[in-house]
Amino acid sequence: MEERLLKLFRDKDRLVHKLFYEHYADSMFRLCFRYLKNEHDAEDVMVTGFMKVFDHVKTFEYRGKGSFDGWVKRILVNESLMFLRKNHNFNMVPENYCKEIDEDFSPDSEISAEEIFNLVRTLPIGYRTVFNLYAVEGFTHKDIAKKLGISENTSKSQLSKARNAIIKLLEDNKMYLERTRKAGGE
Amino acid sequence: MKTKEFDKFFRDKIDSMDGVPKSAAWNKAATWERLNEAMTRRPSGKWYKIAAASVALFFVKSQKIFAAASFATKAVVVVSTVAVVSTTSVVVYNASTRNDNTSQNIVASDNRTNTTVAENKIEATEESVVETPVEDNTFSVVTENNSKRETVKTPEQGNKSTVTQPEDKNTVVETPVTITQDAPADPVVETPRSQKREMSLEINDILFKKNSVEVNPKSMTELNYILSLMRENPDLKAMIMGYYDEKEKDGMHLQSQRATVVWKYLVSQGIEKTRLNFGGYGASKKYSSKLEEGRELNRRVEVMLSE
Numbered sequence: 001m002e003e004r005l006l007k008l009f010r011d012k013d014r015l016v017h018k019l020f021y022e023h024y025a026d027s028m029f030r031l032c033f034r035y036l037k038n039e040h041d042a043e044d045v046m047v048t049g050f051m052k053v054f055d056h057v058k059t060f061e062y063r064g065k066g067s068f069d070g071w072v073k074r075i076l077v078n079e080s081l082m083f084l085r086k087n088h089n090f091n092m093v094p095e096n097y098c099k100e101i102d103e104d105f106s107p108d109s110e111i112s113a114e115e116i117f118n119l120v121r122t123l124p125i126g127y128r129t130v131f132n133l134y135a136v137e138g139f140t141h142k143d144i145a146k147k148l149g150i151s152e153n154t155s156k157s158q159l160s161k162a163r164n165a166i167i168k169l170l171e172d173n174k175m176y177l178e179r180t181r182k183a184g185g186e
Numbered sequence: 187m188k189t190k191e192f193d194k195f196f197r198d199k200i201d202s203m204d205g206v207p208k209s210a211a212w213n214k215a216a217t218w219e220r221l222n223e224a225m226t227r228r229p230s231g232k233w234y235k236i237a238a239a240s241v242a243l244f245f246v247k248s249q250k251i252f253a254a255a256s257f258a259t260k261a262v263v264v265v266s267t268v269a270v271v272s273t274t275s276v277v278v279y280n281a282s283t284r285n286d287n288t289s290q291n292i293v294a295s296d297n298r299t300n301t302t303v304a305e306n307k308i309e310a311t312e313e314s315v316v317e318t319p320v321e322d323n324t325f326s327v328v329t330e331n332n333s334k335r336e337t338v339k340t341p342e343q344g345n346k347s348t349v350t351q352p353e354d355k356n357t358v359v360e361t362p363v364t365i366t367q368d369a370p371a372d373p374v375v376e377t378p379r380s381q382k383r384e385m386s387l388e389i390n391d392i393l394f395k396k397n398s399v400e401v402n403p404k405s406m407t408e409l410n411y412i413l414s415l416m417r418e419n420p421d422l423k424a425m426i427m428g429y430y431d432e433k434e435k436d437g438m439h440l441q442s443q444r445a446t447v448v449w450k451y452l453v454s455q456g457i458e459k460t461r462l463n464f465g466g467y468g469a470s471k472k473y474s475s476k477l478e479e480g481r482e483l484n485r486r487v488e489v490m491l492s493e
Binding site for chain 1: 195207
């Protein structure tokens with residue numbers, strides 16, 4: 001009886017985990033893949049991150065729609081950052097470089113999401129991490145500075161440089177260049 | 187396009203994505219298998235306990251290392267001659283008693299007549315112990331060139347627990363001496379007699395009445411003894427440290443006042459101000475403050491003499 005009960009408990013857990021995984025796997029993989037260099041790293045982070053979610057889900061307090069999504073996302077982001085910190089060091093030089101982007105520039109809205117995704121992935125690690133955290137995840141510079149162990153000004157200048165790097169990438173890539181010019185000229 | 191719009195453009199694009207990016211060679215099912223295996227293989231709860239235990243172990247170890255390191259640096263700073271005299275007993279502590287190595291007791295005696303005699307006595311006893319090891323364990327006698335520190339501390343009056351064996355008229359005390367890991371394996375370390383030895387001199391604490399800066403009459407002999415020591419040895423300098431017990435009101439004020447009282451007394455008896463240094467050191471307690479006896483001993487001024 002004992003064994004059967006235990007097996008039932010485990011099977012139930014397994015089912016819940018499976019459902020959870022089916023629902024979140026794609027979006028969370030995309031999230032990890034944005035931060036990390038390759039699929040293997042993203043997979044590693046996903047496994048540890050999901051295990052953390054399963055362990056701590058009992059302590060989670062539901063506060064309206066989207067709160068659980070946000071919570072899972074936050075765990076995966078932190079897990080990714082932890083992985084990055086372990087394998088790279090964010091030895092960014094503290095500096096005060098902060099520039100608004102050129103207002104004349106505007107990317108073509110027809111660029112596909114996938115292209116944008118790949119573009120962000122080609123950025124160097126420092127730019128990519130700060131841009132992901134600030135522009136996509138919506139953290140403040142204060143939070144980012146804390147998470148990465150850098151100063152707020154460094155975070156700001158990294159973001160500013162990241163934006164300019166993206167613009168340069170858009171322009172360098174012939175396809176975007178034409179579209180951008182067209183969009184700008186119209 | 188403004189910066190905010192630029193960010194929003196990227197956010198929207200990325201949020202609007204669906205499925206796995208085509209550039210990623212990722213096997214969703216394989217990851218699930220890995221995750222599932224990791225979840226079932228892990229014994230529930232135990233994993234965390236082991237992790238916590240190992241973390242705790244690491245902390246203990248690192249603290250030990252830290253303590254040993256800090257003592258090693260202190261040893262360099264310590265002033266040259268130090269001897270400890272007290273009415274009842276003397277405990278010689280080897281400062282590098284931090285390691286798990288074996289400790290063994292040696293016997294030291296004290297003499298109240300004057301510093302040099304006390305020093306000689308200690309030297310003599312150490313020498314005798316060096317020649318006749320009590321146990322098979324190894325030990326070292328601390329010398330200046332070993333860059334180790336030897337402090338000699340006085341327990342409170344009437345603290346008979348350390349007394350092991352009477353020897354003539356002097357009181358005999360337990361003296362734990364341990365060797366550090368870097369100490370030579372040779373059980374006997376010769377002590378060069380010509381060199382001054384590093385020891386610290388600490389006299390019995392001067393006790394005070396409750397909630398006041400009045401010296402407890404018991405401690406007047408102690409105070410006068412310090413005075414006579416300082417008169418006889420013009421090189422001696424004193425560090426006066428005031429304390430209070432936890433139950434006292436306005437202790438922060440009292441601690442420094444007590445140190446000042448001792449300071450004023452010594453100055454009035456003709457000791458140069460340059461030889462005296464003092465300060466308040468808070469409620470750090472030597473004894474439990476649950477009982478009045480303990481609290482009495484905690485209301486104290488410690489005087490540390492050094493050359």
